[in-house]
Amino acid sequence: MWFSEFGDGDNPHLWDPQTNALTALPKAGFNIFCAGHAFLPDGRLLVAGGHIADDAGLPYATLFNPFTNTWTRLPNMNAGRWYPTVTTLPNGELLVIGGAKEDTSKNLVPQVWQPSKNAWRTLSGASLELMYYPWMFVAPNGKSFMAGYWKPSRFLSTDSTGAWTSGPRTRYAHSRNAGSAALYEPGKVLIAGGDNPPTNNVEVIDLNAATPAWRTVAPMRYVRRQHNTTLLPDGTVLVTGGHSGPGTDNPRFPRYETELWNPTSETWTELAPISAYRGYHSTTLLLPDGRVLSAGGRGVRTQQVFSPPYLFKGARPTISSAPTSVAYGENFRVTTPNAALISKVSWIRLGSVTHAFDENQRFQWLKFTASSGALTITAPTQANTAPPGHYLLFLLNANRVPSVAKIIRIGGTSSQDPTDPPPDTGYTAVAFGAEWKYDDRNVDPGAGWTAPTFNDAAWKKGPAQLGYGDGDEATALSASTPRQPSVYFRRKFMVHGMVDQARLKVLHDDGFVVWLNGTQVFSKLVNNTAHGAYAQGSSSDNAMAEATLPGARFVMGENTLAVMVKQANATSSDLSFDLELKVTMQGNAHSSLVLESPNGGETLRPGNVQTLHWMSHGSDFHTLRLQFSPDNGAHWTTVKTGISDTGFFDWTVPSTPTSQGLLRVGDAMRPDIFDQTDTAFTISTSPRFQAVGFGEYWTFDDRGVDPGSAWMALGFDDGAWRSGPAPLGYGAGDEHTVLDKANPSQPSLYFRKKLTLGEAIRSANVRVLHDDGVALWVNGKLVYSRYMENGFAHGTFASGVLKEPVISTATFDGGPFVVGENILTVMVKQANGSSHDAAFDLELNLETR
Missing domain, CATH: 2.60.120.260 (Galactose-binding domain-like)
Structure with a gap:
């Protein structure tokens, strides 16, 4: 199963490697691009998070059932997750960790999906800011091991509310962003490449050791980032694709070469090159027949199949029969006419790959004895080294030629799809309990207080619920005598796409009015918004009112909510306010563009050619326009229009000496899609450069x-x-x-x-x-x-x-x-x-x- 990138994310398809047929699958119901995913013990796939826009994730989760090709929505997670990692735990639960929330801040708190309870368990004791798509593996001690891509590795206990402990630091001097990692034997992890500019440095760690430590091994032949590592049936690790240039994705420096790592000799061998660039958003997956699928990439809709060297070393063993499921430690029978020739039996968990990391695959050699026409194989004895789920079983002969695999399930119990009603599909842009600016001084703030540009720097701030008189307030406001008729609240929030509609819930006592970006959108018990006017009537304590807001009221980027809460009369004993805003995005996420180089601080020479590099996200781009400013953005001149969205442009530096130079690249037809250098660069005609x-x-x-x-x-x-x-x-x-x-x-x-x-x-x-x-x-x-x-x-x-x-x-x-x-x-x-x-x-x- 595969699905596309950006606005086309909710577009899953099925590919049959035997017939090469593509079949559209039912949609998940939200944009599952940039989600994390791993398999449950029963074979269903948990997909957690999704795409609103760059660095903004959805809080949704869903299960894909491959036996019925159906999706089942789960309760929402604690918040959005964009670029999270999902890891199947030894007890059959699934850890979801990292990613970015709806407002682009990091989701710090891991959660565990409990299939038996159809509920999330929050690891509140393990709050920690992490990188995107952390490289998570189950360690032999049962804890989850974070191998990177930052230098300090860590162990996470998912017991109770969770807890982190420090692990060994990697030896490579920098971060391995956009590198790759693989659990190539139980407790043994390989990390390779990454960084910007890229490296070919490779390290391994053995978590079975009394004192685990990272160790540098022979490097790859080529520096790479955005490449994939794939475990093969003979125990080797295949590295494919990526690029060797600077930046997030750089097809100008493609790495077509394929490399194979031998864990016994810890050496690399160069194999047949691929014929297409596979970089950002590409994927590589081991197939049951021992071949490897390499597919996709940013804006690339092709795929190829690679036949590793072991398929050219003679006849393949065959498996006549094998059980569909086994228990931990069980001795099970596999019939094969080649029993006397089998030298190795390997076991590889099904793959689940995105963003240069396979969240599901792991490798293990299995013990066996041969008899006439059959092998008796011993299943892994513990779930720490083989989490419950489905595995590819391969038989290998003396030449390390693998059979076509049989898929065998170990551990776990059958689970029915959850029967709970579908959860609310809106993501939370403003949550109950959020922090608000407020003015409780009993003074009129003036007519412009609802505008986004109003200066509320002098206002106080605090978390909701806000009010007085009930004793349940997180922030207690001042209560004047007689009671002030009006109290004012403001909060800004971000929207990273086109809004379809939004659902607003307001906890109030008594009346209130809500403005969005200066326009009144909802009110109750208020017919006069003058400061000195009271509400039309009283409400019950902590009353709740709801309304649906049209998407047209929102703007892409920063939005402003302004709320007036009114007392019913001057003798009212209490006042209460809290608010929740859930936003449903339109199907296609908003396009965006990021200028990566130059990005400020450079000194450029007039007449030299400077290569500009940008990343565009989305499928609805027109041609681009390049503009230059010599005075820090006060004035702009157009350098060129009609530039193709290739991600690169060779710009001849003008003879305009300046220390305040800026460049801006944007969609020529849509002024909202652009980016410019973060800080100024210098164009110098100095004789020294x-x-x-x-x-x-x-x-x-x-x-x-x-x-x-x-x-x-x-x-x-x-x-x-x-x-x-x-x-x-x-x-x-x-x-x-x-x-x-x-x-x-x-x-x-x-x-x-x-x-x-x-x-x-x-x-x-x-x-x-x-x-x-x-x-x-x-x-x-x-x-x-x-x-x-x-x-x-x-x-x-x-x-x-x-x-x-x-x-x-x-x-x-x-x-x-x-x-x-x-x-x-x-x-x-x-x-x-x-x-x-x-x-x-x-x-x-x-x-x-």
């Missing part, structure tokens, strides 16, 4: 072979070399691009970078991070070296040794540079064959003539 900064991309050769004497030439063919962002090296743990380390260590590493200049250069200053020796050439001319007295031959080592990377600085004449295209080449040398680390990064500052 930075031509290369630390952290930029370099082409490199770490194969331990002599590239020949021409490798420093501009025209040298480096097409077989790899590329990645600096720092580059190995052994320190802070590399964005981890290079291969030979044994013994290779003496020389090679780096190349092209540089286009529009002016003649007078002088240059270089700052180079290195470990150990380093040499820099400009257009083939040596301009700097250190610890290179042994020469530049490939096989010689550096003449000095560094205990850790250092930054060396040098100034040299600009004569080697030319107007036009230049080539920078760098050689880094190890001090000896037993050196454990290497490092390289470079900053180049130039002065024009």
Whole structure:
């Protein structure tokens, strides 16, 4: 089953890998894009959360029944969840954690879905702000392990109200945002890639150890983010797709190469490349026949099937029969004509993939004995290593060729779909108990107090219920004598799309009037809104009134509620107010656009080409317009219209010196869809400028072979070399691009970078991070070296040794540079064959003539 992205999210389909047929499924009833999902023990899929707009999630949850192809709505969660993770627990309940609420704030409180009770259990003791789609796995001790993508890992106990404990920190120096993770054996987790710019760093942890700790293993060959990791029947881990460029999604730097990790040797093998870019929103799924489906991507509606190497190693074993369900620790019989040839039996939980993370898949080898025509296999003994649900059972022969799998269920009891009535489908934009600004001074605030622009900075604030006289108030207001006729309340809230309608509930005593964005939308017992007028009559204590509001009253973005509550008379003993507003969005979420680069703080050179990078979300975009402001947005000029929504545009920096430059990209037909640089950038004609900064991309050769004497030439063919962002090296743990380390260590590493200049250069200053020796050439001319007295031959080592990377600085004449295209080449040398680390990064500052 798959469903689409953004406004087309509630569009589930079924794909049959045998016939390649696509079939539309019934709709879930809300936008399930950006939800989390995992399987219940009985095979139903829990889908939690959904999409309102970027960073704004729905509080809805639903069950998909694959046996009947039907959806069943569940009670709403505590609040919205956009990018949450769902994890099946050992007891068959499901943990839902993280994500963003309706108002774009983070949902801090995890919840557990209890199928037996058809209810949510809130883990109020485990409140914690988390990243989007945290990488959650069940650990051998039964706790939930958060492997990333932030550096500190954590354990979550879901007992009682929940509790977090600290886990080991990862060794990689940065966050692994948009990386991927896999539980490749019970208690053993692999995390790979991620970060911006991306890395190829890989780490593993064994939670079975007495003191678990992250350990760096061999890197992937290519830096990646937005890639997928998939567990295969032979115990290997497949890495597909992603990109190697900066930004959220970057099809200009596609990673077509496929890589396979062997957990026994902890080494990588490059396999046949994919033919389509699979980045943001792509998915990869193991099929029962051992092939792998790779599909989708941002705006991509294609799919491919990959046949791993084990399918080309001879005949496959076959399974004649197997049980449909087993108990924990049970010895069960599987018949096969190949019993004498079987060397391994593996067991992989069904996959459930989104946003570069499989929330459901996990791998385990099973013990077995062979007899004539059959195997007796022992099921996992505990739910901590195999949470209840459905698994793919594979038989493998001596060549590690897998059979076609049988799907077997372990643990759990059958469950009927909930029979409760469908819950309210509106998400809560303003909840009962929310905080309000209020004015209880018994003064007229003036005619403009209901307007969104009214300045209420001097008003007090507090949580509802607000009032006096009943003793149940969260915020007690002042009560004048005689009683003030009117008390005033204001609250702002965000709407991230087109509203269909909204349901308003007002707790009141006595009369009230509600304004939305300055327009009166609801009232009760009030016919005169003058400050000194009393309500028309009295209400019961904590009376509740309800109304439906049309969607046209709302605006996208910030909205303002203003409420006047009136006493019935000057001797009334109490006053009460609280309010709830539930909003139902239109089917298609509002489109949005985010300008990622440049984003402020850069210094640009007139005449240079700057690549702009943006992300557009939604399916209803027109062509785009690019605008430039030299004065921090006071005036804008249009650079170009009719730009295709590819996510990239090469902008020639104008000859307009400024320290207050801004760029704005937006839909040419819809002025509400745009984004601009967060802070100003500089356009400088100063003779001194930075031509290369630390952290930029370099082409490199770490194969331990002599590239020949021409490798420093501009025209040298480096097409077989790899590329990645600096720092580059190995052994320190802070590399964005981890290079291969030979044994013994290779003496020389090679780096190349092209540089286009529009002016003649007078002088240059270089700052180079290195470990150990380093040499820099400009257009083939040596301009700097250190610890290179042994020469530049490939096989010689550096003449000095560094205990850790250092930054060396040098100034040299600009004569080697030319107007036009230049080539920078760098050689880094190890001090000896037993050196454990290497490092390289470079900053180049130039002065024009």
